[in-house]
Amino acid sequence: xxxxxxxxxxxxxxxxxxxxxxxxxxxxxxxxxxxxxxxxxxxxxxxxxxxxxxxxxxxxxxxxxxxxxxxxxxxxxxxxxxxxxxxxxxxxxxxxxxxxxxxxxxxxxxxxxxxxxx
Numbered sequence: 001x002x003x004x005x006x007x008x009x010x011x012x013x014x015x016x017x018x019x020x021x022x023x024x025x026x027x028x029x030x031x032x033x034x035x036x037x038x039x040x041x042x043x044x045x046x047x048x049x050x051x052x053x054x055x056x057x058x059x060x061x062x063x064x065x066x067x068x069x070x071x072x073x074x075x076x077x078x079x080x081x082x083x084x085x086x087x088x089x090x091x092x093x094x095x096x097x098x099x100x101x102x103x104x105x106x107x108x109x110x111x112x113x114x115x116x117x118x
Contacts, residue, residue: 025052029049031051050092052087057085059082065100071093095117096114
């Protein structure tokens with residue numbers, strides 16, 4: 001197989017994976033998340049169940065999104081450049097969660113917060 005065919009297949013696979021990452025189940029509750037330098041903008045409290053976090057990087061630097069707590073330890077695949085959006089779907093049980101940006105020292109600089117799921 002030629003190098004150009006391999007590159008084309010790799011691009012097609014990456015595009016398909018990216019498109020799937022943007023999709024969420026129709027019955028998932030959508031939660032808008034905006035990441036900017038030193039801040040995560042999102043609700044402080046949400047309902048339990050299947051949740052699609054629609055994450056947008058509204059900042060200039062690259063960011064990402066992670067959630068931990070109540071048996072959940074999930075993070076967005078890769079990072080988001082400024083203006084880019086991706087979706088992370090998680091099934092959440094009632095409890096307290098920590099959401100943060102796992103890029104470098106972003107969490108230490110304020111890109112973390114608590115989330116209550118009821």
